Amino acid sequence: MKPIAIELRKGVHWVGVKDWGRRMFDGLIPLPHGTSYNAYLVQGEKTALVDTVNPGFEGELLAKIGAITDPATLDYVIMNHAEPDHAGAIPIVLAASPQARLVLTAKGADMAARYYQVPRERMQVVTDADMLDLGGKTLRFVDAPFLHWPETMFTYLAEDKILFPCDFFGSHTAAGVYDDEVADLPVRAQMYFGEIMMPFHKAGERALKKLTDLPIELIAPSHGPLWRHPERILDLYRKWTAGETLPKAVVAYVSMWGSTERLVRIVAETLLGEGIRVAVHDLAQVDVGDLAGDLVDGRALVLGAPTVLGGLHPAALNAANLIRALKPPLKYAAVLSSHGWAGGAVRQAQEILAPTGIELIGALGVHGRATEEEENAARSLAEELANRIKGER
Template identity: 55%
Template sequence: MKTVEITSGVHWVGAKDWDRKIFDALIPLPQGTSYNAYLVVGSKKTALIDTVNPGFEGELEEKINEIADVADIDYIVMNHAEPDHSGAIPYLLERNEKAVLVATKKGADIARAYYDVPEDRLMVVKDGDEVSLGGKTLLFIEAPWLHWPETMFTYLVEDKILFTCDFFGAHLARGFYDDDVPDLLTHAQRYFGEIIMPFSVMARKALQKIEGLEIEMIAPSHGPIYRNPGRIIEAYERWSGGETREKVLIAYVSMYGTNERIVKELAARLTAEGIEVVVYNLVNSDIGEIAKDLVDSRAIVLAAPTVLGGAHPLAVHAAYLVKALRPPARYALIIGSHGWHGKSNEALLEVLKGLNLELLGTLDVHARPGMGDYNELVRLTNLLINKVREG
């Protein structure tokens, strides 16, 4: 893909990574991703906003050279220091003798540590600082913890474009503008769940901060550019505000079918009552999809057998992720099974400790589910339905 001029003097010079399958050695990328970088050309100065993942430096340089010489860039704006956006900084600083790296104070610390940026090539900015490129003014807005401590947004005043790096992003190689991707909000929700949800408080603060800005375009550093920013801002308000639906997320593991039978019975009863249900068998589930559904589920059910005196490792992993992602769910049910001494429920509750979840109950099936287990399941299901409907 060639460069794209998104408005006069503002060029997309990023890279599409169609082949990437995994992010942060953890999150599957079913549709690849993109590393968006933007070249802003003023009448006097030129700035590059964000860079690309290591391995794409040459592609970035080629694109920049279509518009201006890499050696002529005056500012490299680092909205976020994570290598997928800043990995090309050392390469660029080697090929350009004058550009300074623009970052927050914390960003500068990270740039020194990760990219060996020397002091004379660093320009520290704080909230409200501006840089004029000649007819194009960059305004810096500190937006920490989205998703590292140093993050900021850059606002291009004259063109009303907000560059937000990870915030409002989506892992997608396809599409260029939001209107090219009909299912974009689903991907954005998944990205929110994976990356932003643990920082929902900071997300709300950032949304308040940009409330008064006139925004014509949102240009994140992963996924399509929003020409209709209202849609994603409204979605982020809901997601970061912890707005949940009448929806239950069930994640389970079952070696010989005990938990599976219980979970299927539970899902069928919830569905019959008009409650939205998503069921994930943890053996073959994409954790990005689970993260997406955690964004708006009101209750979580974890079900797993006792294995070697604890919970099945896949369930421990899932519980750990739930704890780390801090979803807005309000209620939980924990279901387990055992052959001789049940330990799974206890182990999962230990992992989840500290989350603001109301535990509606536990069920621990001995070997295979019997009448007593099904009766208890009916009681717990009714309780869950009532709570989920209450809100």
């Protein structure tokens, strides 16, 4: 099959890879629609490759470059981020391009030496606002640490007003080339933000400020479609990095014999009756991406779990720890639980959520199936939670 490189602008081509079959990322994130590893060839008088691809796809990358120019003539390889899905092909690309220099941050240089055994003499370290003149094409570098590793940077192509931000503004889907070709792309982008960028939202805010004075006509991330309507994703990222929330409760629960689920249903339906948006996730079969996406703009959490061996059901324990790690902008929480001969789930949930700063409005633990009085207590807890959600602006 003839390799296809997609022309984005004169002298700028997409030479990445669509991974239609991948179904899991980082051993944690489901990929129901696959993903892509986007790489870009920029040609002036000199030629630069911006990012590479996941290990296993090096041959496809070189073939696509070869459809435009001899890979041996590359002058620069830009490493925006050292993670293998973007930098894993660097050793093979550098071996095919003996004169090419690897352009990266100082922290990136340490990682490239350790992870990919790149000799220091082949590296060119850049700092914030440094320029690289390709002759008719000018690359500008934007330091963007912790988006989402400490060495990350963005690359900006001045003449064509293209931003190459690596993982920032990305999405996990193999569909489409441009944003307007994928109907649910904002949803996919929100899931991706929740999974990867949400813990670093402050770094995201700082990066967005650096982009304020850069005219951007195309955002070309390293996963998912390119944004040829950049304000669509810029507007969303301004809200998400600022921690803006909706009058919405994220309900995450697991139930063994239906007692916890009964409490969850009472609370969820009461919240709906109070005009609160409710996103319910059964942790026994949850897609982590769906849960993370809802956490991006959720204002409250309802965590439901039975006690198992003196603590949270393992599925709820995993979810609670994930929520603590992702640092969502949740303001309030409520915990629901049932137990057989001994409790413990409520206490453990409180211990895990305490360091997050989320205000625990209340907790309800019942012995076996809830009594009518306990069901009424669940409704009252939901009404109090709804008042807090609606009172937050």
